[in-house]
Amino acid sequence: MKLCIIGSGLTGLAAAYHLSDTADVEILERSPELGGCLSSYALGPKTTIEKFYHHCFSSDKNLFQLLEELGINDRLEWLKGSTGYYVDGTIHPLTTPVEILRYPHLTLIDKIRLGLLVVGSRNVDAETLDDIPARDFVIRWCGEHAYASFFEPLLRSKFGDMHDQVSAAWLMSRVSIRSNRGVEGERLGYLNGGFQLLIDRLEAHLQARGCAIRRETGATALERTDRGWQVNGTPYDAVISTVSPATLQAMGGPELPPVPYQGAACMILGLEREVTDGIYWVNMKGDAPYGAVIGHTNFVTDGRYGEQIVYLASYYRGSVPENLEARMLADFRTRFGVANTDIHWHRMAIEDAAGPVYTTGYRHLIQPYVKGGLYLAGMFSAPNYPERSMEGSIIAGRAVAQEVLGKIT
Template sequence: MKNINICIIGSGLAGLSAAYYLKYKYNIEIFEKRERTGGCLSSSKTKNGYVEDFYHHFFEGDSLLISLIEELSLKEEMEWLKGSTGYHVNGKNEPLTTIPEIIRYPYMTFYEKFRLGMLTLRAGEYDIEKLDEVTAKDFIEKECGKGVYNSFFEPLLRSKSGEYSDKVSAAWLISRIAIRSNRKSGGEKLGYLRNGFESLIESLEKEILDSGCTIHTNTPAEAITKSENGWFVNGKEFDLVINTINPKKFCQLGGPNIGEFIYQGAACMTLGLKRDVLNGLYWVNMKDKAPYGAVIGHTNFVPYERYDEHIVYLASYFSGKPPEGIQEQMLTDFKTRFSLKDDEILWNRIFIEEDAGPVYMTGYRSKIPGYCIDGIYYAGMFSEANYPERSMEGSIAAGKKVAGMISEAYSG
């Protein structure tokens, strides 16, 4: 069966997973626009080890991801840590991890906190399909009241979805709440790899290359045309194509038009600091308006001793192109807001992905494409496996799904 030639566009987790599950059966070539594989799961070197370019962790229910980690002999690297949360309000970090901390939070009434707590407890009971047609704003105001929406959810939606915040579906929001409801005393139970997710990407890449497949980095797909027996990609003919990139961008290259999907970009700044500015908190959402929506204290989650420096992320989302001068805006605001001197910042870098993922607005479910349309297989963030909440688990599921479909269709 090695005479079947498959092109995979994009080397994020979905593309690498598809290649991994097909590697010994077919000739596979992956086209990646960046200089290294991994997509939004790529990593960069720090003083000690690697840290992800975009913050990541996983959950106990991510069975496909955990199975893949074990298959790649990385089980010993897997660890379960606790992630604490809070809000930055009026220049202060307000912890919201434990019940006493939530009770003390001064920006909601006790009754509002009770309604929010009940929503969290019931999160897994809602009918996601019905919530696809309801906006998150309308849903929260109905279930918890306008006070909870304005004080707690509106800043989250604004920072995550910007101009689309009033159109995001309740299905997306409630799924995020449900998956993050595994909270014990001291924080949420979250998974990580001791040497970072660089281990996962490196292992996948090695397996794929060792099987005889090819990965072209610094090589974006530039032109796609239909051939008599398949598709030409960058002038080379393939029997099959697996697309993992934004369907709009894929269509612009010459691929089929499978519908309009509004994607958002992500700008993620990583900094090395001399001191902790989050009072030990892992995830701090910004209630005050800032050029970033959250500050993630990586070394308040992963042990500080592993890096010998405090590492934080500043997370920002945008539509279209990133705002001009975004790196300087984020850095200047962060230094001022958290009273940091220049010599307390050891280093900083920013990573920008213009197509980080689709915005799950109301009615999105009906737009989800099939896994195979007009001879093209689809396994990106827009796929069914990543709805209503995109994740590493969903990316692996999408890659494995199309791999299974191809194996079944071409088994003879």
């Protein structure tokens, strides 16, 4: 069977991993590198850093299994993920219960209600909250003040103008996964050497099985024939698309529901000094042109990079806001007192289809694995609801491979 996979993100690579022993697999990737949202920059001969910050969670069982099969599970390290909230020029640590109790911008009643929301999130079935706006849900549980002062800035920085359309399903799954912590805070997983190691191992595995990987070869034209689909004029027995439904449709794919997507603009900086008071993840309240400052080297703390690595995370809808890179840099320098000489280098990664926006009613937009004779899997698939993740993409890649294998046998 001659099989085409469009996109070499984790979904495409995972699908290829499960099919390369059975089918004649060809992967088309528009970019020079593999990995999609999980691709990395090289910092040195043996050091890489993700273009977009990444960590994994203790519940990511399918990711761990894949790491084991690829012989790199011993590279997984569990590190402390501290958090904070930047409000009016001050970073408030919010990692331990004591720090949360000291946080001055919520009342004690707000904190008790917030605590109940966190406990409630552990038993909630996200799908039952799909039709409820996150805003209404939080106000019901925690009141107007906690919403306006704590949750709304977080939702706004993640979803911009669509923040009040986001469902409680997304919010509660987020609260649940991020509140799985002990008194010292949350433990998050990272791959020593970077997640590029996973991409490299997958690539080596596929190459050893004769899989053709075509970089800088975007799928531009999809056409239905009597026997199936052809991509860029080449006929295949089966085609798996892992790109967003809008991208697929634009190249001639079947009509799909309008899954709302947003873009991510992520700046990474190599710095002379630490800037977030030792905290890994600082959410920003206010008008900064980025929603979080992520001190990667406050997470991976063993000095392996020889400098401080910081991300500035920003999301957008449509096209990248004008002058975003310059505005992010200028704001960061002023707000955090960073001199030009403190910045060794910086780079900006842009991805227009960085993930779906989980608006109310989103569960009806979840795509099946087969549509109009095409195989579909990616961030729009069921395992990536109500939040996309490496784990979700690995499961979706395997599930779509099983659909294809069902056709072969």
